[in-house]
Amino acid sequence: MNGLILFLLAYFLLASYPGWRIWQWLRLLLPAWIGFLYWPLYTLAALSPLLERLPFGEAVSRFTGHxxxxxxxxxxxxxxxxxxxxLIRLIRGLISRHTGKRAEGSAKRQAILAGWLTCLMILTIGFYGSWQARQMHTVHYAMTIEKPADQTELKLILASDLHMGLEMDARRLQSFVQAVNQLEPDLILLAGDLFDGRFTDLAEPQDAARILSRLQSDYGVYACLGNHDSGPGLPDMLAFLQQAGIQVLQDESLDVAGVRLAGRLDRAPIAEQGKRRPLAEWLTDVPPGQPVILLDHSPLGLAEARGQPVDLIVSGHTHNGQIFPGNLIVAQIYENAYGYKVYDALHSVVTSGVGTWGPPWRLASQSEIVLLTVSFKSS
Structure with a gap:
């Protein structure tokens, strides 16, 4: 509880700083009575992360979520x-004090110009980030697993982090399905965070399920759960995925095209999902020499997979940071934060995902699906 209070206090102090500075800028342009509009609106926006969790009804919840x-x-x-x-103003002030020279120009005019430039930069970044988030890219990796399967080669599609809910609308979902089907995959793997946390955020779940049911592959569509696929709406999420023809693997495995396909519960769900079991407890009946592909939402499962008969582990979760400098931060947290890496005989692929969490923007990251061409050793 003390930690939560400290977090909220720090958040409101942080939120107050730009709020007050924006108000100082507005006072240079507008009459003082604008404050009666500005402060309630700013407070509503600042409280939105808390308000959207309160039981105000679906319509209000969706508004505050957006x-x-x-x-x-x-x-x-x-x-x-x-x-x-x-910081620039502080440095200029220190230099002026040291040299005895005052900066030229009106302080008011400079403040107004700085405010307009800030707004212009934020609008530009916001529009670009929104556009970039809606551009679907296809990334291709090829690898060889030195074990035999029913086929000498499988064409897999890996996708993750759709975050269906407030921002992933039917049009974007349809674009995703079309992009996958155009690649004519043998097998489709969805590596978690298919939902954005609350099933009720899906405006038309029946329509969304119908769209996803159009995913086409020779051997089906399989998924694992991510940290957002949890909570009271989990039964509805699982029923939705079943309706869409997607089989969810929850600490379990099955044989597909001569390959053992396994999927895990998430290591740190944000709400109730079920207890994740160690791989050694359930991935025990794999015949020697059979290829094993593991779906694990978070790349943090890489270390545990090394000690098991896993040949390929596919993950998402990181969004490759989504917004700069997030890509630099996740690179320090995860052994493989994004892309394709090989650790001895273990192949690891982490995708930046299809959708977004929080701001519907991408900066220094991309929305993508991954085409994996996996070759196997001849029998």
Whole structure:
């Protein structure tokens, strides 16, 4: 409880700083009575991460959820730009004091210009990030597993982090399905976070299930659960996926095309999902020499997979940071934060995912599906 109080206190202090600086800028342009509009609106936006969790009904919850997503992005950008501007002002002031020379130009005019430039930068970044998040890329990796399967080669599609809910609408879902089907895969793997946390955020779940049911492959569509695929809505999520023809593997495995396909529960779900069991407890009946492909949402499962008969582990979760400098941060947290790496005989592929979490933007990251061409040793 103390930790939560400290977190909320820190958050509101952070939120107050750009709020006050924006208000100071608005006072240079507008009459004081604008504050009666500005402060309630700013407070509503700042409280949106908390309000969307309260039981106000679906319509209000969806509104505050959308508001939260955009607020998180805009707030972060304002915080960065305003901090930079204030640091520049501080440095200029120190230089002026040291040299005895005052900076030329009206302080008011400079403040107004800095405010407009900040707004322009944030609008530009927001529009570009939104556009970039909607561009679907295809990444191709080829690998060889030195074990035999029913076929000498399988064409797999890996996708993750659809985050179906507030921002992943039917049009984007349809584009995803079309992009996958055009590649004519043998097998489709969905590596978790198919939902954005609350099943009720799906505006038309029946339509979304119908769209996903059009995914086409020779051997089917399989998924594991991610940290957002959890909570009270989990039974509805599982029923939805079953309706869409997607088989969810929850610490279990089965044989597909001579390959053992396994899927895990998430290591750190944000709500109730079930207890994740160690691989050694359930991945025990694999015949010697059979290839094993493991779906594990978080790349943090890589270390445990090394000690098991796993040949390929596919993951998502990181979004490759989604928004700069997030890509630099996740690279320090995960052994493989993004891309294709090989550790002795273990192949690891981590995708940046299809959808977004929080701000519906991507900066220094991309929305993607992964085409994996997996060759096997001849029998």
């Amino acid at each position: 508001l939260r997503n955009y607020w998180l992005g805009i707030f972060a950008l304002f915080l960065v730009f305003i901090t930079l501007i204030d």
